[in-house]
Amino acid sequence: MKTIPTQADIESAHERIRQHIIRTPVMRSESIDTTAGCRIFFKCENFQQIGAFKARGAMNAALSLSPEDLKKGLATHSSGNHAQALARAAKLLGVPAYIVMPSNAPEIKKRGVRSFGGQIFECEPTLQARETTLAEVIKKTGATEIHPFNNYDVIAGQATAAKELIEDAAQPFDIIMAPVGGGGLLSGTLLAVKYFSPNTAVIGGEPEEADDAYRSLKSGKIEPSQAKSVADGLLTSLGDKTFPIIRDQVKEIITVSDREIIAAMRLIWEKMKIIIEPSCSVPLAAVLKHKEKFSGKTVGIILSGGNVDLERACKLFAEFS
């Protein structure tokens, strides 16, 4: 796809990936509603295949390739959920996946990629080494690069999470929220809301310690990320495909501290009895920080994923208690 996804593009994406993804449940919590002072509908992408919404975009991008290109395989550099999502898509479609990962990527992430038959190419942990290695792999194999977020087919895939939320809640939202890292989920959410719930405002949530999207909106150009927050899924900067969508349509980006992120994560674990990763609690942290903005409203929140190592989660809870 060469232009910003249209309503028809998102509808086709949804049809295309339907049989390969989970239509995740929408959950509520009386207790969190009372604490927050508004009515929140949580779209539980922590229950998605591979434990995160990334399964949607990767699958849509793979299925959007021509049969000839698809056969040559899928490639990316990623140390996160996208690597696993792409390896899974390739496995289901019977084609190779070539994943460039920094040598310091956690063993658990490598195991995840290998469990889907993905081939890992290790490189030095710098962006330059990752890009050079990926270019070499592509040159050798003819595989197609599927970028984790700066790709319109990926964005159209991520948009299907908000589309399902809008359909399944079956009532008008005042606000829908998503976290922002590279901007794939937030820009997809913005497009879904524009087409399927045009009277709803979209608000992004971002860590203070990696507030590049917030700063990019202020400066009008893509700012680099400081990449320091506990929300390890939100450390990348925006891309030239995600930034304009966010700039033109988002109502606001609210930033929250690491302490607020972990407190909101804990609230969801304790009250909803579900496991989410730190990146995922950022929108709820934003609601709790600015209750006056959300008071009495109907709010949708995309819970982006649940891939957190339990030892790390326990350490974070202890550190921020």
Add this chain to the structure above:
Amino acid sequence: MKTIPTQADIESAHERIRQHIIRTPVMRSESIDTTAGCRIFFKCENFQQIGAFKARGAMNAALSLSPEDLKKGLATHSSGNHAQALARAAKLLGVPAYIVMPSNAPEIKKRGVRSFGGQIFECEPTLQARETTLAEVIKKTGATEIHPFNNYDVIAGQATAAKELIEDAAQPFDIIMAPVGGGGLLSGTLLAVKYFSPNTAVIGGEPEEADDAYRSLKSGKIEPSQAKSVADGLLTSLGDKTFPIIRDQVKEIITVSDREIIAAMRLIWEKMKIIIEPSCSVPLAAVLKHKEKFSGKTVGIILSGGNVDLERACKLFAEFS
């Protein structure tokens, strides 16, 4: 109710409590199915009101009282989920709840009871002190004692969890499993299966360190519990109403070690992204310990609850890793 609940009793119980409880989802995990070598349907009572199936039995017992008795209030001695379930039922019905709790009950449990407006009577942490205090409270208030498990209305209420599982999975189960403590959930499950899925076998799961039900089946009489396991919801002995139902109908009780309980708990947290308490993972631990018995079968498991303090859970994971 003075006799073992009939099919009609369980159907009425379900109608009676329907608007006050959550029809909890049935979840699956490809990854756990692969590990276990069978197809498992998890009935997620960790998402129930107050975080456990106990909301069902307490509500059914309360709604089964005459208006005159109900008005005088509900009473019990309990330091666990039943105390909260009874306080919630009383609050919803606008009557008082009198809860006798040992002085060493965790503050979080007391807060839970108070959050529903329950009145707490503290006593020495012995069974005798609990019973004496409860008798005094009842004499003074005229409230009705609702026992946590040895009560046919409570059993009929707990039976509705398995009834929903059978209805919602919409396919025949070879086996349905529940953990066993006092036996309220297991005897309710046995009755639901007898009436609504008579070709299904029921297997109980019990901690080795509190295997009184296993020993009671062997000896033919109610044996006391050693009360030592990490599965703190399963430390009570059977009652004279739950024991005969279990003795006559259960196929088998499988016991598992504390280590196996925590390993199964961890598997559910990691693969299903949901939070369950140690008592709740006992049936899955039993499946994983005796895979040959379950190989290729369709198995239903009642996940009984999710009320575990995060600090305690983290400590258990560290201790048994």
